[in-house]
Amino acid sequence: MAQENKKTDIEADFLQLARTALSGRTQDVQVVLRRAAKRYQPLVPQFAEALTMLLHELPSPASPLRRQAEVPLPVDLDSRLHLMRVEPEPALDHEPVFATDLEASLRQIVGERRNPxxxxxxxxxxxxxxxxxxxxxxxxxxxxxxVARELKRPLLILDLAAVMSSLLGRTGSNLRHVLEYAKTIDCVLLLDELDAIAKRRDDRGEIGELKRLVTVLIQQIDDWPTSGVLLGATNHPDLLDPAIWRRFELHVEFPLPDRDGIERFIAGTLAPYFPATKEWSAVLAVAFAGRSFSDVERDLSAARRSAALSNTPLEEQLAGILAHKSLSRARRIELAASLVDQGMLSQRKARELTGVARDTIRSHTAPRVTKTHRKNGRDRP
Ligand SMILES: Nc1ncnc2c1ncn2[C@@H]1O[C@H](COP(=O)(O)OP(=O)(O)OP(=O)(O)O)[C@@H](O)[C@H]1O
Ligand SMILES: [Mg+2]
Known part of the structure; x- marks a missing residue:
């Protein structure tokens, strides 16, 4: 009988939670959860503890979101999904590696806000x-x-690719709602994948709608208060409407990382797990030339996962990156030769790691400097 009662209690609590959550009343959801954590403590202590932890991670009463955002988060009426990702206290799981110029621009944005x-x-x-x-x-x-973390402001992310719902007609009002909401908070608002608005322009039937959308966006950017930080991100600046482009006062270029950047990133990623980080970062940075940080991150995570699953040293998996099938033979030869040329690996070690024969490596490396040259001081120290 008691068992039966508990079951009905759980069902009732769950239904109440679902009702409150689905109607978008975030604060009420918190009340329901807090009550549940207390109620379930004697029954399932670990569950109650996990719930309490989650509640602690939510915005505290002192945080700007709780203080200012009495307006509920805008919700797309079709999908009922939140249109925006809200990070009340933005945190990074690792520190970013920025090229010098890029870092200077970002510090400028932060510095201006810190010292208005x-x-x-x-x-x-x-x-x-x-x-x-x-x-x-x-x-x-x-x-x-x-930027949001440095400024201790909440980060609101509006992913325009996601917002461009199949019902394009709604996007304009969705966009307006989100920006109206964001204006009421001292936040950093990121309009991510901004080119999504432009990408569908070729679609003849939708040109009118898209024009209206661009107009909404332009109006909203013009009305954006000085107190807020508005950021836009795009992979395709060429697709952006020139009028939108002009409204962003500062254009910050994010280049592909250079070798030094990749090396620093790899060193930072591997350091906690691996003693030989320094040597490997230098070697892998050559292999990852021309790739993005997220490519490098993905390959390193895959190597770590394989090492954990097969219980083999991480070194073996990292070596696998250098000899990987996805690297063409030409690229492997180039890589082996470059590692030898730069004095990072001996020919023997380069052969071992890349699978390229020593003769081949030798024929692709810069000619060895002769003793006579060395005497003449033409060799490097
Ligand atoms: N400069 C960097 N320093 C350190 N890690 C980085 C850097 N850039 C990217 N990463 C890693 O790659 C992941 C993806 O990066 P991010 O989402 O910021 O890229 P993006 O430029 O916004 O890409 P997209 O155009 O696809 O949205 C990050 O979560 C991070 O782990
Ligand atoms: Mg992005």
């Missing part, structure tokens, strides 16, 4: 809207999170 008085004295406003441009996986979204 200095700008005001000179009769200037801080940069209101900045556009992040660059190929996929080089840290545009991550940089927005970094």
């Amino acid at each position: 008085q200095a700008l005001a004295r000179a009769g200037l406003d801080p940069t209101r809207a900045a556009l992040f441009l660059g190929p996929p996986g080089v840290g545009k979204t991550m940089a927005a999170r970094w």
Whole structure:
């Protein structure tokens, strides 16, 4: 009988939670969950503890989101999904690696907000809207999170590719709702995948709708308050409407990482798990030339997973990256030769790791410097 009662209690609680959550009443959801954590403590203590932890991670009463966002989050009426991702206290799971110029631009955005008085004295406003441009996986979204974290502001992310719902007609009002909401908060708003608006322009039937959408966006950017930080990100700046492009006062280029950047990124990623990080980072950085951070991250994670599953040293899996089938033979030869040329590996070690024969490596490396040259001081020290 008691068992039966418990079951009905659980069902009732679950239904109440579902009802509150589906109607978008976030604060009420928290009340229901807090009550449940207390109620279930004697019955399932671990569950109650996990729930309490989750509640702690939510915005505290002092955080700007709780304080300011009494307006409920905008929801797409069709999908009932939240249109925006909200990160009340943005956190990064690792520190970003930024090229020098890029870091300077980002620090400028943050610096202007930290010291608005200095700008005001000179009769200037801080940069209101900045556009992040660059190929996929080089840290545009991550940089927005970094800016928000540095400014201790909530980050709101509106993914325009997702918002462009199949019912295009709704996108304009959705967009307006989101921006109206964001304006009421001292936040960093990221309009991610901004080119999504432009990409569908070829679709003849939708040109009218898209024009209206661009107009909404332009109006909203114009109305954006100086107190907020508006960021846009795109992989295809060429597709952006020039009028939108112009409205972003600052254009920040995110290039593909250079070798030093990749090396620093690999070193940071592997350091906690691996003693020989320094040597491997240098060697792998050569192999990953021309790739994005997220490509590198994906391959390193795959190597770590394989090492954990097969209980083999990580070194073996990393070597697998150098000899990987997906690398063409020409690329492997180039890689082996370059590692030898740069004095990172001996020919023997390069053969071992890349599977390229020593003779082949030798024929592709720069000619060895003769003793006579060395005497003449033409060799490197
Ligand atoms: N500069 C960087 N420093 C460190 N890690 C990075 C950097 N850039 C990307 N990463 C890693 O790659 C992942 C993807 O990066 P991010 O989502 O910021 O790329 P993006 O430029 O926004 O790509 P997309 O154009 O596809 O949205 C990040 O979560 C991070 O782990
Ligand atoms: Mg992104």
